[in-house]
Amino acid sequence: xxxxxxxxxxxxxxxxxxxxxxxxxxxxxxxxxxxxxxxxxxxxxxxxxxxxxxxxxxxxxxxxxxxxxxxxxxxxxxxxxxxxxxxxxxxxxxxxxxxxxxxxxxxxxxxxxxxxxxxxxxxxxxxxxxxxxxxxxxxxxxxxxxxxxxxxxxxxxxxxxxxxxxxxxxxxxxxxxxxxxxxxxxxxxxxxxxxxxxxxxxxxxxxxxxxxxxxxxxxxxxxxxxxxxxxxxxxxxxxxxxxxxxxxxxxxxxxxxxxxxxxxxxxxxxxxxxxxxxxxxxxxxxxxxxxxxxxxxxxxxxxxxxxxxxxxxxxxxxxxxxxxxxxxxxxxxxxxxx
Ligand code: NAD
Ligand code: UDP
Ligand code: UDP
Numbered sequence: 151x152x153x154x155x156x157x158x159x160x161x162x163x164x165x166x167x168x169x170x171x172x173x174x175x176x177x178x179x180x181x182x183x184x185x186x187x188x189x190x191x192x193x194x195x196x197x198x199x200x201x202x203x204x205x206x207x208x209x210x211x212x213x214x215x216x217x218x219x220x221x222x223x224x225x226x227x228x229x230x231x232x233x234x235x236x237x238x239x240x241x242x243x244x245x246x247x248x249x250x251x252x253x254x255x256x257x258x259x260x261x262x263x264x265x266x267x268x269x270x271x272x273x274x275x276x277x278x279x280x281x282x283x284x285x286x287x288x289x290x291x292x293x294x295x296x297x298x299x300x301x302x303x304x305x306x307x308x309x310x311x312x313x314x315x316x317x318x319x320x321x322x323x324x325x326x327x328x329x330x331x332x333x334x335x336x337x338x339x340x341x342x343x344x345x346x347x348x349x350x351x352x353x354x355x356x357x358x359x360x361x362x363x364x365x366x367x368x369x370x371x372x373x374x375x376x377x378x379x380x381x382x383x384x385x386x387x388x389x390x391x392x393x394x395x396x397x398x399x400x401x402x403x404x405x406x407x408x409x410x411x412x413x414x415x416x417x418x419x420x421x422x423x424x425x426x427x428x429x430x431x432x433x434x435x436x437x438x439x440x441x442x443x444x445x446x447x448x449x450x451x452x453x454x455x456x457x458x459x460x461x462x463x464x465x466x467x468x469x470x471x472x473x474x475x476x477x478x479x480x481x482x483x484x485x486x487x488x
Contacts, residue, residue: 155180156180156181156182157181157182157221157222157223158181158182158184158220158221158222158223159176159181159182159183159184159221159222159223159224159225160184160186160219160221160223160224160225160257160263161173161176161183161184161185161186161225161227162186162187162213162224162225162226162227162228162250162254163186163187163192163213163226163227163228163229163268164183164185164186164187164192164197164208164227165185165187165189165192165193165194165196165197165208166187166191166192166196166227166228166231167192167196167231167329167331167333167334167335167370168227168231168268168326168329168370168373168374168377169185169187169192169196169225169227169228170192170196170197170333171331171333171370171371171374172225172227172374172377172378173185173197173200173206174197174199174200175374175378176378177200177203177205177206179378180205181205182205182207183200183205183206183207184207184209184219184221185197185200185206185207185208185209186209186210186211186213186217186228187208187209187210187211187228188210188211188212188213188228189210190230190235190242190246191230191231191232191235191335191338193335194208196333212246213226213228213246213249213250213253213254214242214245214246214249214250214253215253216253216256216257217253217254217257218257219257219261220261221257221261221263222261222263222264223263223264223265223266223381224254224257224258224263224264224265224266225266225268225377225381226250226251226254226265226266226267226268227268228246228250229243229246229247229250229268229299229302229303230243230246230299231270231338231340232335232338232339232340233295233296233299233339233340233424234338234339235335235338235339236296236298236299237295237296237298237299240295240297240298241298243298243299243302244298244301244302244305246302247299247302247303247305247306248302248305248306248309250306251267251305251306251309251310252309255309255310255313255319258313258319259313259317259319263320264320264321264322264381265310265319265320265321265322266321266322266323266324266377266380266381267306267307267310267321267322267323267324268324268326269303269306269307269323269324269325269326269390270299270300270303270325270326270327271325271326271327271328271392271394271431271433272290272296272299272300272303272428273288273290273300273303273304273307273325274286274288274289274290274325274428274431275288275289275290275291275296275300275426275428276289276290276291276426276427276428276429277289277428277429277430277431280430280432281396281398281432281433281434282392282431282432282433282434283392283434283436283437284325284389284390284391284392284434284437288304290304291426294425294426295424295425295426296425296426307323307390310323311323311389314386319386320385320386321386322380322381322383322386322387322391323389323390323391324376324377324380324390324391324393325390325391325392325393325433326373326393326394327365327366327368327392327393327394327395327431327432327433328340328341328342328365328366328367328368328394328431329367329368329369329370329373329394330342330343330367330368330369330370330453330454330457331369331370331371331453331456331457331460332370332456332457332459332460333370333460334457336461336464341365341401341404342367342404342408342454342457343461344356345404345405345408346408346412346454346457346458346461347461347465348416349408349409349411349412349414349416349458350412350414350458350461350462350465350467351465352414352415352416353416354416354417354418354419355405355408355409355416355417355418355419356419356421357401357402357405357418357419357420357421358401358420358421358422358423358424358427359401359420359422359423359427360402360420361400361401361402361403361405361418361420362400362401362402363400363401363423363427363428363429363430364398364399364400364401364429364430364431364432365398365399365401365404365431366394366395366396366397366398366399366431366432366433367395367397367399367404367450367453368393368394368395368446369395369446369448369450369452369453369456370453371448372395372446372447372448373393373394373446375444376393376438376442376444377393379442379443379444380393380438380441380442383441383442387437387441391437391438391441391442392433392434392435392437392438393433393435393438394433394435394446395433395446395448395450396432396433396434396435397450398430398431398432399450402418404450405418406418407450407451407454408454408458411451411454411455411458412458
């Protein structure tokens with residue numbers, strides 16, 4: 151007989167950056183985890199260490215096609231997340247967001263599973279409200295290069311909300327803000343992976359625009375903590391919840407910090423700002439803090455140091471250059487824990 155606390159959990163996009171960390175955590179908690187992925191941006195390497203676990207199963211499947219399995223909970227993470235990846239095949243990105251959501255919601259409805267949606271701060275677009283609160287409807291271009299992702303994720307939020315209203319589904323919509331850490335794809339073009347790879351290789355760090363645009367970065371372990379707390383809430387909260395680290399930093403500042411952490415000789419080079427690049431981004435996490443009794447705990451410099459060590463290992467840097475030490479005589483790291 152199945153133990154009450156041991157659940158069958160489906161993670162779509164489970165071989166990706168966030169998905170692989172989530173699978174790892176759920177497997178460690180003793181749940182039966184089914185990881186579904188079409189390896190569009192994810193990699194078997196990310197979950198290779200789980201393949202021998204009796205409570206982990208991997209299935210190659212594209213969520214734009216129906217899926218018939220029996221599960222208690224679904225984390226729907228399948229979707230390319232970096233601008234380079236999601237703009238590579240924009241039609242497929244929208245299909246994954248929308249058809250993928252419909253299929254996973256249909257599955258959740260049939261088996262009466264709780265379902266979590268990995269939404270995004272991109273639903274706020276180039277926000278006119280700062281920091282972004284959940285009641286802000288956003289400022290999104292419906293026909294720009296980012297629209298396949300932004301509008302796809304917005305439509306998915308609509309679908310989740312309507313399946314709740316119409317069919318009584320137990321839903322969780324997380325608006326995830328920029329998250330970083332080990333297992334980011336080294337060539338996904340996101341700012342942290344780009345800068346770390348460039349700094350470790352001694353290449354110039356490519357800052358887009360004048361680097362004064364801001365983001366707020368959350369370390370992956372903190373984010374996974376929030377996902378699981380959110381799923382485990384007794385009932386669906388009213389509407390989406392922002393998840394992220396409110397510590398805001400400009401792209402120029404983070405470039406400088408990464409150069410310093412890696413002791414790199416790289417210089418900073420300025421490149422054109424991509425179209426529709428949001429100017430400022432910072433989550434208001436009041437709601438998450440109250441609902442989940444959660445806040446991010448990893449300071450940026452600590453998370454960056456762990457990320458640097460991961461990429462250094464991938465590049466086969468010798469151990470002694472595994473970094474994260476501050477040169478003597480410099481001021482302390484900024485107080486970046488909320
Ligand atoms: P990722 O690209 O590493 O992971 C996405 C995974 O989904 C990959 O393994 C990919 O192969 C898989 N996938 C893509 N299309 C699929 C399909 N049609 N069928 C099955 N699998 C498919 O990205 P990530 O950073 O881990 O993001 C995971 C989720 O979190 C995404 O939904 C993304 O939109 C969301 N999110 C991430 C961030 C972030 O900063 N990392 C921020 C906001 C939202
Ligand atoms: N679906 C699925 N797995 C299931 C149940 C449904 O993939 O276990 C898909 C199915 O392909 C359907 C979609 O989910 O197109 C939406 O299902 P729903 O029951 O909400 O709608 P309907 O089948 O009536 O279109
Ligand atoms: N960015 C940058 N250099 C890079 C990659 C990105 O300056 O090599 C900037 C990008 O223009 C944006 C910010 O960093 O302002 C975050 O970009 P990312 O692609 O990581 O995420 P998103 O724009 O989706 O927040």
